Amino acid sequence: NAGVMQNPRHLVRRRGQEARLRCSPMKGHSHVYWYRQLPEEGLKFMVYLQKENIIDESGMPKERFSAEFPKEGPSILRIQQVVRGDSAAYFCASSPQRSEVTEAFFGQGTRLTVV
Amino acid sequence: AQSVAQPEDQVNVAEGNPLTVKCTYSVSGNPYLFWYVQYPNRGLQFLLKYITGDNLVKGSYGFEAEFNKSQTSFHLKKPSALVSDSALYFCAVRVPSGAGSYQLTFGKGTKLSVIP
Numbered sequence: 164n165a166g167v168m169q170n171p172r173h174l175v176r177r178r179g180q181e182a183r184l185r186c187s188p189m190k191g192h193s194h195v196y197w198y199r200q201l202p203e204e205g206l207k208f209m210v211y212l213q214k215e216n217i218i219d220e221s222g223m224p225k226e227r228f229s230a231e232f233p234k235e236g237p238s239i240l241r242i243q244q245v246v247r248g249d250s251a252a253y254f255c256a257s258s259p260q261r262s263e264v265t266e267a268f269f270g271q272g273t274r275l276t277v278v
Numbered sequence: 279a280q281s282v283a284q285p286e287d288q289v290n291v292a293e294g295n296p297l298t299v300k301c302t303y304s305v306s307g308n309p310y311l312f313w314y315v316q317y318p319n320r321g322l323q324f325l326l327k328y329i330t331g332d333n334l335v336k337g338s339y340g341f342e343a344e345f346n347k348s349q350t351s352f353h354l355k356k357p358s359a360l361v362s363d364s365a366l367y368f369c370a371v372r373v374p375s376g377a378g379s380y381q382l383t384f385g386k387g388t389k390l391s392v393i394p
Binding site: 166167169172196198203204205206207208211219222254256261262263264266267268269270271272 | 282310312314319320322323324327368370372380381382383384385386387
Protein backbone atom coordinates (compact mmCIF):
# COMPACT_ATOMS: atom_id res chain seq x y z
CA ASN A 164 0.00 0.00 0.00
CA ALA A 165 1.98 2.94 -1.31
CA GLY A 166 2.05 6.07 0.75
CA VAL A 167 1.87 9.62 -0.51
CA MET A 168 4.16 9.89 -3.51
CA GLN A 169 5.83 13.12 -4.47
CA ASN A 170 8.06 13.78 -7.44
CA PRO A 171 10.56 14.87 -8.19
CA ARG A 172 12.41 14.52 -4.90
CA HIS A 173 14.84 17.24 -5.86
CA LEU A 174 14.30 20.00 -8.38
CA VAL A 175 16.71 22.69 -9.46
CA ARG A 176 15.43 25.66 -11.40
CA ARG A 177 17.02 28.87 -12.61
CA ARG A 178 15.42 32.14 -11.65
CA GLY A 179 12.49 32.88 -13.94
CA GLN A 180 11.74 29.27 -14.81
CA GLU A 181 8.65 27.32 -13.86
CA ALA A 182 8.56 24.58 -11.23
CA ARG A 183 5.96 21.80 -11.24
CA LEU A 184 5.66 19.60 -8.19
CA ARG A 185 3.51 16.49 -8.26
CA CYS A 186 1.72 14.64 -5.51
CA SER A 187 -0.18 11.37 -5.70
CA PRO A 188 -2.21 10.84 -2.52
CA MET A 189 -2.57 7.54 -0.75
CA LYS A 190 -5.04 5.15 -2.30
CA GLY A 191 -8.55 6.04 -1.26
CA HIS A 192 -7.63 9.57 -0.18
CA SER A 193 -9.39 12.40 -1.93
CA HIS A 194 -8.12 15.30 0.19
CA VAL A 195 -4.73 16.85 -0.49
CA TYR A 196 -2.82 19.52 1.41
CA TRP A 197 0.37 21.32 0.44
CA TYR A 198 2.82 22.68 3.00
CA ARG A 199 6.07 24.58 2.56
CA GLN A 200 9.08 24.27 4.85
CA LEU A 201 11.55 27.12 4.67
CA PRO A 202 15.02 26.61 6.16
CA GLU A 203 15.02 26.65 9.96
CA GLU A 204 11.22 26.88 10.08
CA GLY A 205 8.29 24.57 10.60
CA LEU A 206 5.89 23.60 7.89
CA LYS A 207 3.44 26.29 6.76
CA PHE A 208 0.05 25.49 5.25
CA MET A 209 -0.39 26.56 1.65
CA VAL A 210 -3.50 25.04 0.11
CA TYR A 211 -6.16 22.38 0.59
CA LEU A 212 -7.75 20.65 -2.38
CA GLN A 213 -10.29 18.00 -3.13
CA LYS A 214 -10.76 16.47 -6.55
CA GLU A 215 -11.37 19.34 -8.99
CA ASN A 216 -11.88 21.83 -6.16
CA ILE A 217 -9.70 24.25 -4.26
CA ILE A 218 -11.15 24.36 -0.77
CA ASP A 219 -8.75 26.77 0.92
CA GLU A 220 -5.79 28.57 -0.62
CA SER A 221 -5.33 31.10 2.17
CA GLY A 222 -1.68 30.11 2.62
CA MET A 223 -0.70 30.50 -1.01
CA PRO A 224 1.29 33.54 -2.13
CA LYS A 225 -0.97 35.77 -4.21
CA GLU A 226 1.18 35.68 -7.30
CA ARG A 227 3.05 33.00 -9.24
CA PHE A 228 1.71 30.06 -7.21
CA SER A 229 -1.18 27.84 -8.23
CA ALA A 230 -2.42 24.37 -7.39
CA GLU A 231 -4.79 21.87 -8.91
CA PHE A 232 -6.09 18.40 -8.23
CA PRO A 233 -7.75 17.11 -11.39
CA LYS A 234 -10.27 14.33 -11.61
CA GLU A 235 -7.57 12.06 -12.96
CA GLY A 236 -3.92 12.21 -12.07
CA PRO A 237 -1.83 13.76 -9.35
CA SER A 238 -2.17 17.09 -7.62
CA ILE A 239 0.16 19.72 -9.07
CA LEU A 240 1.73 22.68 -7.31
CA ARG A 241 2.97 25.13 -9.91
CA ILE A 242 5.35 27.99 -9.29
CA GLN A 243 5.88 30.38 -12.16
CA GLN A 244 8.93 32.61 -12.59
CA VAL A 245 10.70 31.18 -9.57
CA VAL A 246 12.86 33.37 -7.36
CA ARG A 247 15.55 32.42 -4.85
CA GLY A 248 13.10 32.87 -1.98
CA ASP A 249 11.04 29.98 -3.35
CA SER A 250 13.83 27.57 -2.41
CA ALA A 251 12.28 25.28 0.18
CA ALA A 252 10.97 21.81 0.82
CA TYR A 253 7.39 21.35 -0.35
CA PHE A 254 5.39 18.64 1.33
CA CYS A 255 2.13 17.13 0.26
CA ALA A 256 -0.22 15.36 2.65
CA SER A 257 -3.42 13.45 2.10
CA SER A 258 -6.33 12.23 4.16
CA PRO A 259 -9.36 10.07 3.43
CA GLN A 260 -11.84 12.65 4.62
CA ARG A 261 -12.21 16.16 5.85
CA SER A 262 -11.97 15.66 9.57
CA GLU A 263 -10.12 17.57 12.20
CA VAL A 264 -9.40 14.40 14.16
CA THR A 265 -7.85 12.51 11.29
CA GLU A 266 -4.11 12.63 10.96
CA ALA A 267 -2.69 13.57 7.60
CA PHE A 268 -0.18 11.33 5.84
CA PHE A 269 2.81 13.12 4.37
CA GLY A 270 4.97 12.45 1.36
CA GLN A 271 8.76 12.67 1.32
CA GLY A 272 8.71 16.18 -0.04
CA THR A 273 10.21 17.93 -3.04
CA ARG A 274 13.26 20.02 -2.32
CA LEU A 275 13.28 22.97 -4.70
CA THR A 276 16.48 24.88 -5.21
CA VAL A 277 16.44 28.07 -7.25
CA VAL A 278 19.82 29.10 -8.63
CA ALA B 279 -4.41 32.67 15.43
CA GLN B 280 -2.87 29.53 16.83
CA SER B 281 0.84 28.96 17.34
CA VAL B 282 3.15 26.20 18.49
CA ALA B 283 6.47 26.62 20.24
CA GLN B 284 9.20 24.03 20.52
CA PRO B 285 11.63 25.84 22.80
CA GLU B 286 14.61 23.57 22.14
CA ASP B 287 16.22 23.43 18.73
CA GLN B 288 18.22 20.39 19.78
CA VAL B 289 17.99 17.75 22.49
CA ASN B 290 20.82 15.34 23.25
CA VAL B 291 20.24 12.25 25.34
CA ALA B 292 22.23 9.12 26.08
CA GLU B 293 20.92 5.81 24.79
CA GLY B 294 18.80 4.11 27.42
CA ASN B 295 17.93 7.35 29.22
CA PRO B 296 14.45 8.86 29.20
CA LEU B 297 13.82 11.60 26.68
CA THR B 298 11.50 14.58 26.59
CA VAL B 299 10.82 16.88 23.65
CA LYS B 300 8.89 19.96 24.70
CA CYS B 301 5.93 21.59 22.99
CA THR B 302 3.66 24.41 24.08
CA TYR B 303 0.76 25.85 22.15
CA SER B 304 -1.41 28.92 22.00
CA VAL B 305 -4.96 28.64 20.66
CA SER B 306 -8.37 30.15 21.20
CA GLY B 307 -10.43 27.04 21.74
CA ASN B 308 -9.80 23.39 22.44
CA PRO B 309 -6.81 22.06 20.55
CA TYR B 310 -6.19 18.86 18.71
CA LEU B 311 -2.48 18.09 19.08
CA PHE B 312 -0.16 15.95 16.99
CA TRP B 313 3.44 14.78 16.98
CA TYR B 314 5.26 13.90 13.77
CA VAL B 315 8.82 12.62 13.23
CA GLN B 316 11.00 13.30 10.21
CA TYR B 317 13.98 11.08 9.45
CA PRO B 318 16.65 12.39 7.07
CA ASN B 319 15.40 12.65 3.50
CA ARG B 320 12.05 11.23 4.47
CA GLY B 321 8.56 12.64 4.85
CA LEU B 322 6.84 13.28 8.15
CA GLN B 323 5.57 10.22 9.95
CA PHE B 324 2.67 10.43 12.34
CA LEU B 325 3.52 9.42 15.94
CA LEU B 326 0.49 10.22 18.06
CA LYS B 327 -2.36 12.63 18.65
CA TYR B 328 -4.50 14.04 21.41
CA ILE B 329 -8.14 14.67 20.58
CA THR B 330 -10.02 14.18 23.82
CA GLY B 331 -10.12 11.87 26.83
CA ASP B 332 -7.06 10.65 28.72
CA ASN B 333 -4.36 13.27 28.97
CA LEU B 334 -1.66 10.63 28.47
CA VAL B 335 -1.56 9.46 24.87
CA LYS B 336 0.47 6.49 23.68
CA GLY B 337 1.77 6.28 20.14
CA SER B 338 4.14 4.51 17.81
CA TYR B 339 7.63 3.23 18.68
CA GLY B 340 7.09 3.50 22.44
CA PHE B 341 6.47 7.25 22.44
CA GLU B 342 3.87 8.93 24.57
CA ALA B 343 2.77 12.50 25.22
CA GLU B 344 0.93 14.23 28.01
CA PHE B 345 -1.63 16.92 27.36
CA ASN B 346 -1.57 19.57 30.08
CA LYS B 347 -4.31 22.11 29.58
CA SER B 348 -3.29 24.44 32.42
CA GLN B 349 0.26 24.67 31.12
CA THR B 350 -0.82 24.51 27.45
CA SER B 351 1.80 21.86 26.84
CA PHE B 352 2.02 18.58 24.97
CA HIS B 353 5.49 17.20 25.69
CA LEU B 354 6.68 14.07 23.91
CA LYS B 355 8.33 11.41 26.05
CA LYS B 356 9.92 8.01 25.87
CA PRO B 357 11.19 6.01 28.88
CA SER B 358 14.31 4.66 27.18
CA ALA B 359 15.85 6.31 24.12
CA LEU B 360 17.26 4.37 21.18
CA VAL B 361 19.91 5.56 18.75
CA SER B 362 17.34 4.99 16.00
CA ASP B 363 15.10 7.64 17.61
CA SER B 364 17.52 10.31 16.38
CA ALA B 365 15.46 12.50 14.05
CA LEU B 366 13.60 15.79 13.75
CA TYR B 367 10.38 16.00 15.77
CA PHE B 368 7.49 18.32 15.02
CA CYS B 369 4.59 19.26 17.22
CA ALA B 370 1.42 20.50 15.47
CA VAL B 371 -1.98 21.82 16.48
CA ARG B 372 -5.41 22.08 14.92
CA VAL B 373 -8.30 24.09 16.28
CA PRO B 374 -11.47 22.17 15.43
CA SER B 375 -13.78 25.06 14.69
CA GLY B 376 -14.06 27.91 12.31
CA ALA B 377 -12.39 28.46 9.01
CA GLY B 378 -9.24 26.47 8.40
CA SER B 379 -10.00 23.94 11.08
CA TYR B 380 -8.25 21.22 9.07
CA GLN B 381 -4.99 23.17 8.83
CA LEU B 382 -2.07 21.98 10.90
CA THR B 383 0.09 24.65 12.52
CA PHE B 384 3.58 23.31 13.14
CA GLY B 385 6.37 24.18 15.50
CA LYS B 386 9.87 24.73 14.10
CA GLY B 387 10.98 21.26 15.06
CA THR B 388 13.41 19.80 17.60
CA LYS B 389 16.39 17.75 16.53
CA LEU B 390 16.83 14.78 18.81
CA SER B 391 20.25 13.13 18.98
CA VAL B 392 20.58 9.91 20.93
CA ILE B 393 24.18 9.22 21.82
CA PRO B 394 25.33 5.59 22.00
